[in-house]
Amino acid sequence: MAGPTRRPGFLREAELRLLRCTLPSPPSSSPPTASPPPAHPLGAAAASVLAAVEAGDYEAALAAAAPHLLPSSASSGPPGSAAEFYADLAAATRAFLLGVGDGGAAGEGFECRCVVVFSAAVAALLAFTQQNLTGPPREFPTFPFWTSSLDEGCYSNLGDIWDAWASDKLASFGSHVHGKFPHLQFIVFAELLLTSLHSLSDCWSVSWWLFRISMFQQNILDELSSSLYDQVQVYKNKMLDHFCELEKVSTYWDSLLCDGEGSYFVSAAFLEAGIAEYKYGRVDASRLHLDSAQEACGLHLSLTGILGFRTIHQVDAKSQMVLVAKTNKSGSDERQTSEPTLAQNDNAALKTARSSVPVESDEFCDILRTPRLVHEGSNSASENTTGSSANISLSAMQQAAVLAQCLHVSRRSRSDEMSGWEMAPYIESIDSQGESYFVVRSLCDILRVRWESTRSRTKQRALLMMENLVEDVGKEFPVAAQRVKMVFGVHMPTLPALRKEYGELLISCGIVGEALDIFKDLELWDNLIYCYRLLGKVADAVSLINARLSVTPNDPRLWCSLGDVTNNDDHYKKALEVSNNKSARAMRSLARSAYNRNDFHTSKILWESALSLNSLVPDGWFAYGTAAWKDKDLDKAVDAFSRAVQIDPKNGEAWNNIACLHMIRGKSQAAVQAFREAVKFKRNSWEIWENYSKVALDTGNVRLTLEAVKTVLNLSSNKRFNVDILDKVMTLLEEQPPHFVDTHEASDDANKETRQSNQLLDIIGDILQQIVRSGGSNADVWGLYARWHKTKGNLLACSEASLKQVRSLQGSGLWHDQKKFTKYAQASLQLCKVYMEISSSSGSKRELLTAEMHLKSTLKQSADFSDTEEYKALDNCFEEIKNLIAATA
Incomplete structure (x- = not known):
């Protein structure tokens, strides 16, 4: 349905207010005041739903909106299936939005109905976010549409069944809720309501919220879904089409925006797109996208080295890598606090809880959390344009952009110790930073835990930090309305994913029993099986899965886990x-099993079926390519490995396989290009080189050939x-001897070719000398070494190498x-011919006698x-040498 063109009204103001719930507070000193609700009978109800969302009372918002949305059958008797x-x-x-008999899709009534639906959708999404991402946990009704008018008896036994249906619905083809x-x-419920509004051509932010729901859905699945x-x-x-330019945002909301607020929406749109x-x-x-987000929020990032101290007991200052942030405006221009003004005591309590995390003075760790830089001791104040980010107060949007850039750095670099x-x-x-929103600070701590957990000297601190992070989510403060700020602008893991990371960290520290309880509570069966295997209790894992199957026999995840353990x-x-x-x-597991039985054709067919369900599995494409290669289907093998590197460009093994397949098919140029990519990520593999x-x-x-040979060596x-x-x-090189070229008379091209030939001769000479010096030379190497010396014009060295070649070939079976x-x-x-050349050039008879x-x-x-x-050639040479000796007698 398409609403008529109108100037900014109640619906557009509601869009702005709903987006503000998840973005930093407007930069103006006085908060924006809401306009009075429309005079329409639904105006008060729409305003109350919207206000409840802004206050973080999502249950109240849903309860106020539900009576307007429920079908008539909801209260007439027991419902059917979900x-x-x-x-x-x-x-x-849809019928409610059409408003038959109440003005239809026009006027204030239409706007009020849209606001009710829109606000209810956002309330449902943010309630789910509060329960599964930000906290604090709250006892929400089992059903998002619940009101007091519904009969509890009809719905009392449907919660688990309908949640299972929702899980199946959210699970994409081939993926499951993790x-x-x-x-x-x-x-x-949120997706259903927003989809009903999606056809509104004059409601831009609907596509943004649908984008957020889709990303949230992806984040709760166990794998990427195509x-x-x-x-x-x-x-x-669609979101970027509407919000990619400040001019479009300013035109859309016009006077409803506060000064400087438009850049928030542009920055947030690019930031979420980049994530x-x-x-x-x-x-x-x-x-x-991240570059555009940084530009929109007036941030420029660069790295530099500054002398400083990394540990407590460090005596001499060493160069420390520091982030330099240049901003277009001072940090005071965008005033935002980490918690609401009315909850300063609660904020203090939260900071006290965080102080239990070991810091510099902790007896367990002498590593500073942030390096103490030498210039920090000076009395001079650093300006925003030249100082490091430690001296600049960054806005919430800028802080989120820094963390997003951090994630990008981790993805673009290789996975080794240096990446941390x-x-x-x-x-x-x-x-x-002195002030940060809850999710920004939490993600920063999570990234620190991931980094410090890889280092033995900071691993214990990382474990305590992770424990505090999990506990902070369950605390009462800060309140939900503050925790949801910037929640979509940072790549924050869901609460089950965070607890899973905690469990894996516990295992790495040897605390398997506690991790076992976490995985059992989260129903992460694969991790649970791993713990039981570490404890040597595989039978207990089988018993647990069978017990769960007796409760939920139609859960494919349980059957797959049982197949893994048995x-x-x-x-x-x-x-x-x-x-x-x-x-x-399940299809992937069957494909691997068929491959292990050497049934490559069946494995290939099963991989095709599995990847048709979900194609965003780089390991799957690699395995499919391997099975197709073994099945002699080279075309499909090349296609499969090509898809693998499209998904994961750093897959060096896949690049190598592509190159090898091109070699087999005689496509040398394509093979060179593939090998060039392969050695970027597998530089230490001499086989690839x-x-x-x-x-x-x-x-x-x-x-390039000689460089590769030297690398292999x-x-x-x-x-x-x-x-x-x-x-x-x-x-x-022997066919084009460079030392015969007259550089004074030859053309420039000839000179260039001569220099290149000389360089190549030097390279192959270095390779041969390296082999000879290592003691690994054989007759063939000595022969090449002799030819190289001859090409360089050194006949004496050539004769010595040729003699060693002859001696290497001598043996009992000769x-x-x-x-x-x-x-x-x-x-x-060849040796005798060299002796003859030496004798001819020097007039010496000794070489002839030796020959x-x-x-x-x-x-x-x-x-x-x-x-x-x-034999005849040797005999002829013998006669020639005798004649030469006779001639010189």
Whole structure:
């Protein structure tokens, strides 16, 4: 339905007020005052619902709105199934919005009805957020539409059944809700109401709230969902189309905006879009959105080094990486407090609770939470344009942008010890802020815990910090209305996800029993099985899962977990049965099982089915490509590995497999490009570098070939080298001897080619010398070394290397093996020719006598091979040398 064009009215003001609930307070010194409600009979009800949402009383808001939305059948008798009831509820909501007999889709009545529906949807979403993300926990009704007019007896036994239905509805194809989330009907209810408003062309913020719901839905699932990704992109693009420019925002709300408030919405839109792209692993798209968000909120970030101290007992100052924040305005321009003014005592209580976390003076840790910088001891004040972020008061939006940039840094960099230190300046900059909203401070602490838990010296502090974080969510203060500020502008984990991280941290510290209780309460069966295995109680895990299956026999997650612990494919097949063939996890497990049985064709088919349900599984695409490769289906293998690197561009193994498949198919140029990506992420794999050298040679890139060969040599401690590749490169260089070029008369191109040839000769010489010095040389290497010396014009060194090649080929089986004799004869012939060249250039007779003696002995011992071409060549050379000796006598 499309509302008529109108100037900003009650609905548009309601949109603004609802968005303000999740954004920082307006920058003006006096808070905005709400306009009086419309004179329409629904005006007072709409205003009360809206005011309840702003006050954080979401239960009251839902109770006030529900009577206007419930279908007539809700109070006439026992409801049918959840699906039927919510379908009736959707129809009743649409009828309510149409307002048949009450002005229809026009006038104040229409605006009031839209505000009731809109406010109820936001109340349901924020109630779900309070219960599962921000806290403090509250006893909400089981049903989001509950009012006192409904008969409790009809609904008393439906809560668990309808929550299970909501879980199935929220679960995308192939994905499941990850953990135990209460009140799942609330988010279904919110999506239903907002969808009924989505067709309003003059209500821009609906797409923003639908985007938020879709992202929340993704965050509670156990894996990324391709269908949800498409939905998120649709809503994100609509949101950015409306709120990407300050001019559009200012025109839309006009006089309703406070001074400077418009930039909040632009910054928040880009920030949330960047977090969404980060969630789906799209690093480049995320970076663009985050850059736009920083620009909109007047923030420029850079890193620098400043002398400082990292530990309590450190004597000398060392360079510390520090975040430098430059702002377009001073921090006082955007006044916001971490908690409401009326709750300063509660805020003090919260800070007291946080002070139990070990800090610098704690006996357990001597590592400073933020480095003590040398310049901090000076009396000079730092200006915003030059000082570090520790000296600048950042606004709430700017703090959220810093944390989002921190997450982006963690995703774009490699996963090693250094990645934590690259994130540290961003974490420490927020730690240094005097005032922060609850979710901003909480995410900062979570990022610190993730970093410090990887270091032995700070792991205990990280454990205590995580324990406090979990406890803070359950405390009464700050209140819900303050905790929801910026909740969508930071990538805060849900409460079950936070408790899961806590459990995993406990396991890493050896506290398995406590972690076991956490996973059991969250119904995280896979983690529970892992704990039982650590304790050597696999049978207890089986008994627990069977007990749960007796209660919920149609839960595919339980059947998959039972299959994991028993290695029985029948349980995976049962999971497919109860899920109507929609359990991607069960299909993936069956595909792995078939692969392990060497049934590669079946595995490939099962992977195709699993990935058709959910395609955002990089490990799945990799496994599919491997199965297709084993099944000789090279085209599908290339496609699968290509999809894997599209989802995870840092998958070096997938890049390597793509390159190898291109090698097999004879596409050397494509293989080189794939190997170039592979070695970025697998630099220490000599196997990849060795393959890289082969395809580089096929494409004629000699320099790249030699660089790859040298890397293989270094990575393998001088034990791996490909003589065939070196031989081919040497042959190419021998065909274009650089030292014959007259650089004074040759053209510039010839000079350039000469320099390049000389450089390549030097590189291959370094490689051969490295092999020889390591003691790992063989006859082939000595032969190449001799050829290199000859190309460089050093005949004496060439003769020495050739002699060592001949000696390397000598052995007990030489005179009885034609292949060995052939190689020996060829090496001997080359040695004698070098001796002849030395004698010719120096006039010395000694080299000829040495060659004669060597050939005489060789011909005598190789009489059995007198009919071979190699023997005849040696004999001819022997005669030639005798003639030369006679000529010089």
